[in-house]
Amino acid sequence: MAVVETQRPRIRPLDKTVVNRIAAGEIIIAPSNALKELLENSIDAGSSSIDITCKDGGLKLLQITDNGSGISKDDLPILCERFTTSKLTKFEDLNSIQTYGFRGEALASISHISHFSVVTKTKQDTCAWKCHYSEGKLVPSKPSVQSSDPKPIAGKDGTSIIVEDLFYNFPSRLRSLKSANEEYSKIVDVINRYAIHTENVGLTCKKFGTTSNDVIIRNNMSRKDRIRTIFGNSVANELLDLDFEPNLDIGLFKCYGNVTNSNYTNKKVIQPVFFINNRLVSHDPLKRAINQVYTNYLPRGHKAFVYLALEINPKNVDVNVHPTKREVRFLNEDEIIEHIVKQIEITLSQLDSTRSFMTQQVLPNAKRFRQDDFDAELDSVDSMYNKKTKSAPQSQQYKKPYEHKLVRTDFNQSTITSFISTNAAIDLSTINRVEVKLKSVLDLRKEVETRTNKNLTEVFSKHTYIGIVDYSRRLLCIQYDVKLFLIDYASICNEFFYQIALSDFSNFGKIKFSEPISIRSILQENIYNDETILRSNFKLQDPPSLETVLTNYVEMAEMYMEYFSIEIDNADPLDPKLISIPMLIRGYTPNLTKLAFLLFKMVARVNWDDEKMCLGGILRQIALFYIPATIPNSDDPDSTLDDAAERENLSDILDNLIFPLLKKKFLATENLVRDVVEIANLPGLYKVFERC
Template identity: 45%
Template sequence: MADAMDVDCPSGTKRKADDSLDEPRPARRIRALDPDVVNKIAAGEIIVAPVHALKELIENAVDAGSTALEILVKDGGLKLLQITDNGCGIQKDDLAILCERHTTSKITTFEDLTSIGTYGFRGEALASISHIAHLTVTTKTKDSALAWRAHYSDGKLSAPKPGQPEEPKGVAGRPGTQITVEDLFFNVATRRRAFRSYSDEFNKIIDMVGRYAIHCAGVGFTCKKAGESSNSLSVQAQATATDRIRQIYGGNVANELIHFSTTADRWGFKANGLVTNANYHIKKTTLLLFINHRSVESSNIKKAIEQIYVNFLPKGGHPFVYLSLEIDPARVDVNVHPTKREVHFLNEDEIIQAVCTQIEEELATVDTSRTFKTQTLLPGAKPVEESLSNDAKAMPPKFMVTGKRRRNSNDLVRTDTSVRKITSKFSLADAGEGSKAGTLDDEPLAAPENIEYESNDREPVTCRLKSVKELRGEVREDMHQDLTEIFASHSFVGVVDEKRRLAAIQGGVKLYLIDYGHACFEYFYQLGLTNFGNFGVIRLSPPLRLRELLTMAAETEKTGLGASDEDFEVGAIVNRVEAQLIERREMLQEYFSLEISPSGELISIPLLIKGYTPSMAKLPPFLLRLGPNVKWTEEKGCFETFLRELATFYVPEQLPIASGAGASQEDVPAEIRTRRQHIRWAVEHIFFPAFKAGLVATKSLMDGGVLEVASLKGLYRVFERC
């Protein structure tokens, strides 16, 4: 029986049972691992994914006193991860040991860990990255005449190319440090294959950058994918925490935030943060937790805060929470996790209880007396605060047996755009009481243009002009966040007045009048910047004589001004403008699809948007204004002024008040009736859907472009008393 019984050896092979005591197995020798293996193991513990490498680099940059961080990412950070800061920089003499393990300027003794006040302290981040990626550091201190560039491999200086010296090389650069990480995990194939999606890794990077952007006051952040002209995330250094949350997580969160703070000397901590009130909830809790300014995770804190909101939110609802804890460093152990994702601190239960109690008190206060900030979108209007006491309508939310929030009648809004619109109630200001025979009641109010389009195989052109990028950036900087959100979520109500170019939209529970001429100008200007060099083409068949068009516009201008032949020389003006346009015809065709032949024939004009054709009556004055109104001698000014003139040309023209009941066929020319139908169609089915998808509402739109005319809640309170 013994011969039949097998026993597994430690090595995995089988041996007979009666051989187990005959010959003892020799003991295995203990050997020290190769330093390269040790370093790769350590690197794998610290840099688990590209987002962890970026986290370490962000923390180093903020430790260096940076006020602006620029982050560039390619292939989710696996191909390229670059961060540029304007901090204090690194001394040239320190570059030799920069990427050696446990080299740091943060601590000198083990006891320093009990008073650590910086993000980094172990000196392992750059060392770990250098063992699993190609690392380049370019840095310049304030007192250095040159920037210095060094390349690293396996923790040591390396040559940028075979045969070149390893020492840092002097280059031109600005103060601060730029760290470039290329081909992350290039020598750890198993780890590299574990990443399935570049977009998932990029989303993790954006989330991490957003967290530090919200927390790091006074520090600006930008993050974008390599090759893209626009930033995926951009936060100005002067923005407040609320503004940063608004920019990253949206206005729905920012509008419902409550600030809280608490402190306790007994437990050695201070806490402050922003949490959403009972008006806002999401399906999954968003917790931005910072302990001693380091982004960490804590399931205990998350569960405790979620438990508070059970009493305030409907079933399945969760809050948004930004919490910053500053705890006495002597009470915190920061060295418990390789990526510093978790920390341990004394009196954890007491601190969590104190924070949660403060949050609960703030929520209870808001729930009994709420303050709503409203802004009437009138030119120069100031925000108005309305406080509703507990005796008024701001009672705690009521719940039905099912746990769903009960909907008040004054919160109900029209969501079906096919139902009868408010514009059907509008009467004509000039409609007389007497009605003539042959009215236009049976004609459609709106009709699309009959336009045919052709496609070509032209490849899109990538615009790399600095001037165009600056113009795009100026539009983003001038953005009015609240107004942009209104356009992005509006419901179109109808055209109110073609003569004054007014349309009505509904945003939430409010009704707004929009000057769609002003809004179209902003949209077409932005569209010109977005599609720079990639415009469609409207071909003129047969081509038009440029000189005849300019002469027509100049004669009209002269008549309108009532000028004499001496004050307004039509021929001289036409000659000058024609010469300017023909001289720059190659640039106009390449960038704007405005084609002019050498002999002065207008062959094509730009196509900005499908489904709408600008009025050809505006073409002659458009061409004439290009002469004096475009800054031809400077690149940026030329592009900006030309696109503004092009946007003006595309803005729908003002038409006489629409005909309707009581209007005669003889009163309105057929071409005006048709044009009105086309513009109405374009406003509802082309322009406002385009505004919803891509308009960046600028602050200039506030100047007479938008007017709040009614609030459903306000009207409800009025009718309630009737």
């Protein structure tokens, strides 16, 4: 039987048209890539004004007009040929490249996948010149026209490039693109990023057929004003200026930019803006390193705004590692990142000991916090150490559990919350931390350790947060091992905040008010105008007078400041002013409507005759102040839209900030055993369903 040999295909060079389209597909991935290349050319041309118009997300029309140096008529015939550029003459020039474009591929690639035309005029020309291109070559403007030479027309100095029907001959790429609105959003994002970095360049962008611009950046705007115009006041008002010292040993010539401080909280992710040697790039290692720094300053899930411009020794940078030039490689990458991150950490830590809040937050609706809250919270302090304890849930040690005792949870698998940044940390790293030597404070710390219940502490250190069950009664569920527990989170938070306050004694950060608060006014309005509050809510037979309370704050102002970061301006003894209160956890602000009651209780409910009881009592009152307030449940007839927002915010704080910290820092004490109730366990449920 004869064997038929199949002829193998021979290796042949690709047709130039195929080669050019493949190259175009690598360089121009979406309309935003085309816009980026054209925008860089306009900036390289020394433009001070650039106007952009788009239609259908840049697919039908992408026009960019600048007032730059223009293109010489003699250069127009080879304008769109591959590897034609004015930026390089030899390969070694890549070691010192300072311009955006340099390879001569952008215009060539765009001309292979669109209908491409140019109108340009230099200062020396008496008129503008218009020409059309297809696949890198000059072509007639119409089939009926014979000549493809540039045509003289009226025009201003500069260049206008018109890209029409992008990807018309690339149907697979068209199908892979997003909607027109999404592609337009990407174009606007590119423009915004260049607008932040490029000084003295005005930029506008609008959709074709509309009269209003979606982007308006004047050429005389400062960088901060540009950021304000693009991202709003919420970002611009919290910006920090960065200008780091160079480090010539690692090739870092300059590093400057802007980042937001710890007062800026926003869950909307703004991707960092990085420019390396004036080139917009993405750099994941630097991004991750900066995000890690901010986990210690922002609540979980909140992101900072970051703009950084690095100038690195050009000899150490390879700008030609990606077809779209979105990435670069450089020497001493780890050292440069470490240097930058360290400087940002220093800048943030110097500011993080103080956070500012508007004074107006303290006074409106203060009377909402009344009877129910105080009955619960005051009773919890009075009976804190008189509760009858029961045995805490025992931790189970076993070698090989039965199947029905296994917990269906794999902590190595990704969950929805794993895509949120790690939780913020307690402010335990204040610069120049004071060593506490007061015997009374050291004794209070030992008492906490003595009262620690190891089994209950283990429950909290290894728990899985489930969610809030009742906002008005302040109950939530956690899971430990194969058991489900219902806990009183107000009581747990009370002890937790007390331990934080005790740990940070004399080393608190500050929550600083934008304007000093009159202690007389806030006490008079919220407490002394209502006799019921004095005698019923506070359960005091002989409450101190307003003058007695004010005298305490005047005479003890130095102690309040040194031990508790409670800053008081006592220049007017009859009306002392409150400037700041202690900050226990970064990213968490207590309910400021309770401030008047804190100021009253720190005097009225504290034993000022004994040092240990006095200091411990003040710390207890601060802890109570930080406990989340009750909120009506969604099915409560009195629930409002504001309550819904508060419920969502509280759920996020407990889930992503407080309870993750409980795992790391909390010593559960004996008095909390009754506040943790087992409501279900997996073996028990298994038996129930087994009977069914």
